[in-house]
Amino acid sequence: MMPQEQYTHHRSTMPGSVGPQVYKVGIYGWRKRCLYFFVLLLMILILVNLAMTIWILKVMNFTIHISQLQRYGTNLSPHEQDGMGNLRITEKGLKLEGDSEFLQPLYAKEIQSRPGNALYFKSARNVTVNILNDQTKVLTQLITGPKAVEAYGKKFEVKTVSGKLLFSADNNEVVVGAERLRVLGAEGTVFPKSIETPNVRADPFKELRLESPTRSLVMEAPKGVEINAEAGNMEATCRTELRLESKDGEIKLDAAKIRLPRLPHGSYTPTGTRQKVFEICVCANGRLFLSQAGAGSTCQINTSVCL
Helix, strand or coil: CCCCEEEEECCCCCCCCCCCEEEEECCCCHHHHHHHHHHHHHHHHHHHHHHHHHHHHHHCCECCCHHHHHHCCCCCCCCCCCEECCEEECCCCEEECCCCCCCCCCCCCCCCCCCCCCCCCCCCCCEEEEEECCCCCEEEEEEECCCCEEEECCCEEEECCCCCEEEEECCCCEEECCCCCCCCCCCCCCCCCCCCCCCCCCCCCCCCCCCCCCCCCCCCCCCCCCCCCCCCCCCCCCCCCCCCCCCCCCCCCCCCCCCCCCCCCCCCCCCCCCCCCEEEEECCCCCEEEEECCCCCCCCCCHHHHC
16 A cells, blocks of 8 residues: 655646645545455465364364474484374375274275284174275175175185195185094084095093984995094994995905894704705805804705805
């Protein structure tokens, strides 16, 4: 705002002149008052804006830039770094301290906790982790909800720190790579279809029971099936018939004693008709054969079977 200026313009004395004239230059009246008002309002807005900026910096806990602190010779403590609040800007990226809440999706290349501390993910409903390809199509998905943990992908693997496979599952098969698979359920394990394994063994001092409540139980092996009870008894019980059959070989009962306690005892009747009664004969090598029963033993007659 320039003060009111007055100047006098003296014209050269000429014939017919009326003398010197005075011209006023400036802003007067209501225009001058409006200009003062706008300047005052602008100063108030500048002060309010500066106060709001300082208040936001204080509330959000913004820190001064590290170069400015070093310029003034100020030493930084470990927690005084560039950033705001619990968020710090470091050379490697962003560092977030304390509990944080994300209202929108978070995109990051790597998320890790501080050395020696655990990393927790908390959600009121579920936590979903998606792996996308270049076309933003979901390749692998992990959903942890209040009722179940679901994983979607072509293959699922669990490995040890050294890289040994413990568990693997895909569309074709499920592989358990541990040395021992233990089932602790009271009802055992139910296999609706067949199972293939080189060894089925119970824990020490525990019983092993293979049972099919409503169907048959079949054990097959191309090179043989071995059932061994080293410190106890082995029982085979059935309701109707127990059949031991060897198509090409023999059935060998190797024991110090073989007992058949419930065999029926017959009575001799001297009739002329030939009865269909046989006696069991045992060779020296343990082979069993049947011989037509007579008044006496007929095993000596058929000794050619033992050759």
